[in-house]
Every structure is written in C-alpha cells, then in structure tokens.
Amino acid sequence: MRSGAKVAVVGSVFLAVASGVGYGAYNVWNGISSGNVGGDSRTTKATGPLTQHEVEQVSREFLSAWAGGHSYKAAQLTNNAVEAEPILAGYTSTAHVRKAVITPGAAAGTKVPFTVNATIAYEGSVKQWSYSSELVVVRGLTTGRPLVEWRPTVIHPNLKQGDILKTGTSEAPEIKAVDDKGRELTRAKYPSLGTILDRLREKYGKTTDGEPGVELYIDSADEQVPDHSLLILAKGKPGVLKTTIDADVQAAAEAAVGSYGESSVVAINSNTGEIRAVANNRKDGFNAAFEGSQAPGSTMKIVTAAMMMDQGIVAGPSSRVECPGSVAWDGRTFHNLKDFNLSNATLQRAFARSCNTTFIKPVKPLNEKGVAGTALGETARKYFGVGEVWRTGATSTDASVPPSTGADTAASYIGQGKITMNALTIASIAATVKSGSFSQPIIVAKDLDGRKLATAQPLPDSIGQGLRAMMRAAATGEGTGAGAMSSVRGDKGAKTGSAEVDGQGTSNGWFTAFAGDLAAAAVVQSGGHGGDAAGAIVAGVLQAR
Structure with missing residues (x-):
C-alpha cells in the first residue's frame, strides 16, 4: 500500500479513501492492474445476465480506482473509457478534490447506489462535500466483461454530457x-x-x-x-x-403542484405582467412552466374566440352558433367529448361547455377569405403578444402559432396541430383577457438591463368584454371549470383544456383562470380533463392572492 491511501473492507461495506495532497494508489483486485475484470480476456466471451458477484466486483473496483485518483484505471472499468477518463481526471484537476471516501450500498440487480464524502481544497479554502449517486453495471458488447455503464451522472447526479465540475472564484457574486x-x-x-x-x-x-x-x-x-x-x-x-415573485403566491404554487406529478403552474399580475409564482413538480427537474412547448388544448379557444369576433364570424357571446357532436374538415373528423351536442346554443354557452365543433365549423368561411390558416396566428400576435420574443429576465420558450393547412388548421382552433405553448403563455393570455391589454410577463424589472419587451394592441372593448363574459361563464354554473373554481372567491373566469399527445394514453390536462388581479395557468402531463388536476392547482394558487 502506498503512502497516503487507505482501503478497508468491512463485511459488505467498502470504503475507498485517498488522503493527503496527492492521491495514493491501491489495487484490491488484480483486475485494476491487468485491465481484466472477471478473468483473462483470452477466455470465452461471457454472455447472459450478470451475476451478483460480477456486479459487486466491478463496481467496487471502479469506486476504488476512482477514490484512489486513478482516472485511467477507473475509466477502463467503464464501457466508454474515452469519455469517462477526462471527467474522472477532472475530479482532482478542476474540482480540486483532495480526499474521497466512497461507500457503496447494496446492489439492486445491476444498479449500485453509493455515497461520496469528499474534501475540497482550493487556495487555502477547505470544505467537506457529501452527496449520493449510483452506477449501473452492463456486459461489454465486444468482450462480455462486466463494466460500469458510463454516464456523467455517475460522478454527480446533476452532471450532464459535456458539463465540468470546477472549483474556483465564481464568475458572478451570489x-x-x-x-x-x-x-x-x-x-x-x-x-x-x-x-x-x-x-x-x-x-x-x-x-x-x-x-x-x-x-x-x-x-x-x-x-x-x-x-x-x-x-x-x-x-x-x-x-x-x-x-416580481410574491412569496405567498409562490408558496401556494409549490404546495399545489406538490399534489400532482409532472405538473407546472405560473401566476401573473393581470395588470402589470409581473410574474408572481412559477412552480414545477417533475421528475426531470425541467422548468416546463417557462420552457415547455406543448399543445395547449382547449385553452386556445380563448384566442380562437377572439379571432372569430375579430373576423366578424360572430358578433359576441350572445351570437347563435352550431355545436354538433362532430364536424369534418378536409377529410378529418373532429369530435366533442363523447360527441355531445348543444342545440340553439350561444357562443358563450359553447365556450363554457368547451364545444370543439363550435370553434371549427363556423370558421370555414375564412377559407373563402384565404386566411383560414393564418388568422389565428395573426390574432394571437396582434392582441396577446404570442409569436413575439418575450424577454422575461429568465430563460423561457416563446409560443408558436404557425400558419397551417388542411386539417391542421381545424386542429389549431382547438389548441392541437402544430401550436406549442406553456403555462407562462396561457397564464398571460388569461391575464390579457382580464385586463384588456397585453403586458409582457417579467420576473425582474426591465430597467435592470434595458431589455426591450414585446408589445401588442389592446383588445377592442367588444372583444375584451366578450372574452371576460365567456370565461366567467366557464367558471360558474354549467361551465367546465365551475367545479375547480367553486372555492375561489370574487370575480372569476376560467377555461379548461385537454390536449392529445401521440403515444400517450391520457391527454394532458390544462386549466387557466383569473380572479382579482391574478391570472394563472397549469398543465399536468396525462392529467386528463383540465378541470381535474390542473384546475385544482390553479384554484390553489388563486386562493393565495
């Protein structure tokens, strides 16, 4: 054993310790020095499922080499030594780890969890660092040897391809x-x-x-x-x-998404566009609330209704419309939920009940004007700022309502087709309806960096009043959002939505609403009807205002 390195095997618990300014070296198994794991490479190629012994042996040898600072040897025990070696080497050269104790847990099949307790030393500063990760053992494709499947997350669970662990003076202050x-x-x-x-x-x-x-x-x-x-x-x-965050609303948003997996929500001040809360509950940690790109389903009917009024297809909420159980458009048939139909309906009632066919069949005259595939995007941009570049102050993905043709045009009117949005977009649409004018969402003041914000025309009074009336109807009485909004006090409006996703058995659930000076929107992956999980999330946020 070389000076400065210690290795202990106690029962099934393995400790690999590298101490001192530099790393010591110690081989517990001959496989580290010979380059072979589980036998001579000239023997017959191993096949079949890995044994527990193979999993435990190669994982311990890998962790021992890694903790001992032997990046080359550790890399050779993975199935991608070329990528693994510089990351393993960087553990000492760029992360400045000067001591590591790595303790594996009990293997579960081919997966081995472990904990790392390390000492970081940099220019006189020394600190302890602890975390947990895991590795997976696979059989090498060419040799049949058991090897650690190389992933950057082996080194740290938050490390992604191309990322580097570094220790040094930070580029920006905390x-x-x-x-x-x-x-x-x-x-x-x-x-x-x-x-x-x-x-x-x-x-x-x-x-x-x-x-x-x-x-x-x-x-x-x-x-x-x-x-x-x-x-x-x-x-x-x-x-x-x-x-611009409001801590009370943020706390409510965190609690609301906590009850539903794969969910996101955003709340905005309707009058100013200031973002009051953003929360996600996703396994992948992705900020889908700001950066997602998904079909918004029937929440898009807010914009479609604005387009219908703007184009003169309907005069307003009291206009009589058709709501058959299904309607055909360029060879594709679109249905209402369970093919329900409404007779002698008004636009407001069709909106409140979320009748798909009402927002497709009456729009066919736009084909004669030659604007069927572009009118929706123009309305979204003109009144709701959708399609413009939003500089919120944080990373966000802009919505897209592209020109469409054929059946995609009809699909776009009910929030399907090629339209992509996120909870931030839909919350802003609801906020625009409530205030009557678009204010680009922001999370820090624009004068902080002088960035240019997106703008849009105010909603014409008749359209703004009509949309507010329809959203209020959807939040009360027989409206599809009434159940979710029953606990929300005061003047309120809502719109439910569900969006079908290819290969996904259950639709994504959407819900947006306003109450007082707050507007919010939520999406729940595979959440089904928007009035269920997504509706409960939005209601929970609005109650915090």
Missing part, C-alpha cells in the same frame, strides 16, 4: 433574491425557483453590489442552462436582486 415585498427567496424554501435563481445570478449577479466567493460548481456545457453551484468554500458578499 445573489440574495427577494420578492416584491423584500422577502428572501431561497432554493431550500422554494425548490421550483432553483434553476431560475441560477439563471438570475448568472445574468444579473454582476449588476448587484455583491462580491464573488470561492465555490464548487457545475460549468454547464449548454448555454441555455445556467451554471449550478454545489458547494461554497469561501463566502463572498451576496448582492440583493429584487424579483
């Missing part, structure tokens, strides 16, 4: 983000804000009066993904950054 009333917003208290706070720090940290410190962080390979701090070694001075 921020103390506060809400609109000056209350601090932390990742620990509001988990959904984590990636947003990272982005705000990256974009605006240098504009504050803060001073950078020394930290271990993930240097992201994706320019759209902010660097992620993992450990503070020497604190700098955080700079205060004011956001």
Whole structure:
C-alpha cells in the first residue's frame, strides 16, 4: 500500500479513501492492474445476465480506482473509457478534490447506489462535500466483461454530457433574491425557483453590489442552462436582486403542484405582467412552466374566440352558433367529448361547455377569405403578444402559432396541430383577457438591463368584454371549470383544456383562470380533463392572492 491511501473492507461495506495532497494508489483486485475484470480476456466471451458477484466486483473496483485518483484505471472499468477518463481526471484537476471516501450500498440487480464524502481544497479554502449517486453495471458488447455503464451522472447526479465540475472564484457574486415585498427567496424554501435563481445570478449577479466567493460548481456545457453551484468554500458578499415573485403566491404554487406529478403552474399580475409564482413538480427537474412547448388544448379557444369576433364570424357571446357532436374538415373528423351536442346554443354557452365543433365549423368561411390558416396566428400576435420574443429576465420558450393547412388548421382552433405553448403563455393570455391589454410577463424589472419587451394592441372593448363574459361563464354554473373554481372567491373566469399527445394514453390536462388581479395557468402531463388536476392547482394558487 502506498503512502497516503487507505482501503478497508468491512463485511459488505467498502470504503475507498485517498488522503493527503496527492492521491495514493491501491489495487484490491488484480483486475485494476491487468485491465481484466472477471478473468483473462483470452477466455470465452461471457454472455447472459450478470451475476451478483460480477456486479459487486466491478463496481467496487471502479469506486476504488476512482477514490484512489486513478482516472485511467477507473475509466477502463467503464464501457466508454474515452469519455469517462477526462471527467474522472477532472475530479482532482478542476474540482480540486483532495480526499474521497466512497461507500457503496447494496446492489439492486445491476444498479449500485453509493455515497461520496469528499474534501475540497482550493487556495487555502477547505470544505467537506457529501452527496449520493449510483452506477449501473452492463456486459461489454465486444468482450462480455462486466463494466460500469458510463454516464456523467455517475460522478454527480446533476452532471450532464459535456458539463465540468470546477472549483474556483465564481464568475458572478451570489445573489440574495427577494420578492416584491423584500422577502428572501431561497432554493431550500422554494425548490421550483432553483434553476431560475441560477439563471438570475448568472445574468444579473454582476449588476448587484455583491462580491464573488470561492465555490464548487457545475460549468454547464449548454448555454441555455445556467451554471449550478454545489458547494461554497469561501463566502463572498451576496448582492440583493429584487424579483416580481410574491412569496405567498409562490408558496401556494409549490404546495399545489406538490399534489400532482409532472405538473407546472405560473401566476401573473393581470395588470402589470409581473410574474408572481412559477412552480414545477417533475421528475426531470425541467422548468416546463417557462420552457415547455406543448399543445395547449382547449385553452386556445380563448384566442380562437377572439379571432372569430375579430373576423366578424360572430358578433359576441350572445351570437347563435352550431355545436354538433362532430364536424369534418378536409377529410378529418373532429369530435366533442363523447360527441355531445348543444342545440340553439350561444357562443358563450359553447365556450363554457368547451364545444370543439363550435370553434371549427363556423370558421370555414375564412377559407373563402384565404386566411383560414393564418388568422389565428395573426390574432394571437396582434392582441396577446404570442409569436413575439418575450424577454422575461429568465430563460423561457416563446409560443408558436404557425400558419397551417388542411386539417391542421381545424386542429389549431382547438389548441392541437402544430401550436406549442406553456403555462407562462396561457397564464398571460388569461391575464390579457382580464385586463384588456397585453403586458409582457417579467420576473425582474426591465430597467435592470434595458431589455426591450414585446408589445401588442389592446383588445377592442367588444372583444375584451366578450372574452371576460365567456370565461366567467366557464367558471360558474354549467361551465367546465365551475367545479375547480367553486372555492375561489370574487370575480372569476376560467377555461379548461385537454390536449392529445401521440403515444400517450391520457391527454394532458390544462386549466387557466383569473380572479382579482391574478391570472394563472397549469398543465399536468396525462392529467386528463383540465378541470381535474390542473384546475385544482390553479384554484390553489388563486386562493393565495
């Protein structure tokens, strides 16, 4: 055993320790030095399922080599040594790990969990760092040897392809983000804000009066993904950054999505466009509320109704419309839920009941004008700012209502086809209806960086009043949103939606609503009817106003 390295095997618990300024070296099994795991490479290629012994042996050898600082040897125990070796080497050279204790847990099939307790040392700053990860053992395609399946997440669960672990002086000072009333917003208290706070720090940290410190962080390979701090070694001075978030509404949003998996919600001040809350509950950690691109389903009927009034197809909510159980358009048949139909219906009642055919059949005259495939996108841009570039202050994905042809045109009128939006977009649409005028959503003041915000024309009074009346009808009485909105007090309006997704058995559920000066929208993947899970989320947020 070389000086500075210690290895202990106690029962089924393996500890690999590399101590001192440099790493020591120690081979528990001959496979590390010979390059062979489980026998001589000249023997017959192994096949079939991996045995427990093979899984435990190669995982322990890999963890031993990694903890011992032997990046080349550890890489050779993976199925992609070329990619693995520089990441493993960077554990010492760029992350500045000076000691590592890696403890594997009990294998579950081919999966082996483990914990890492490491010491980071950089320019006189020393800090302990602990986390958990896991590896998977596979059989090598060419040799049949058991090997660790290489993924960056083996080194750290948040590490992605091309990312680098680094320790050094941070590029931007830490921020103390506060809400609109000056209350601090932390990742620990509001988990959904984590990636947003990272982005705000990256974009605006240098504009504050803060001073950078020394930290271990993930240097992201994706320019759209902010660097992620993992450990503070020497604190700098955080700079205060004011956001538009309301801590009370944010707390309600976090709690609301917590009850439904794969869900997202956004709340906006209807009068100003200031974002009051954003929350996600997703296994992948993706900020789908801001960055998603999904068909919005029947919540799009808000814009379609505006288009119908703007084009003179209907005069307003009291106009008589048809609502048959189904309607054909260019060889494709579109149906209402369970083919329900309404006789002698008004536009308001058809909207409140979410009649699909009402928003397809009467629009056919637009074909004669030659604008059937473009009118919806023009309306969305003209009155709702959809299609413009939104500079919110954080990373967000702009909505798209592209020109359409054939049956895609009919599908677009009910929020299907090639239309893509997210909860941020739909919340803004509801906010525009409530206030009568579009205000581009923001999470930090525009004068912070002088960015240009998107603009749109105010809704004509007749259209604005009509849309508010229809959304109020959808939130009360026989409206599809009445159940979800029954607990919300005061003046309120809503729209439900469900969007079919190829290969997904259950539709995504959408819901948007306004109450007071707050508008919100939620989407739940495979959530079914919008008035169910998505409706409960939005109602929970609106009650916090």
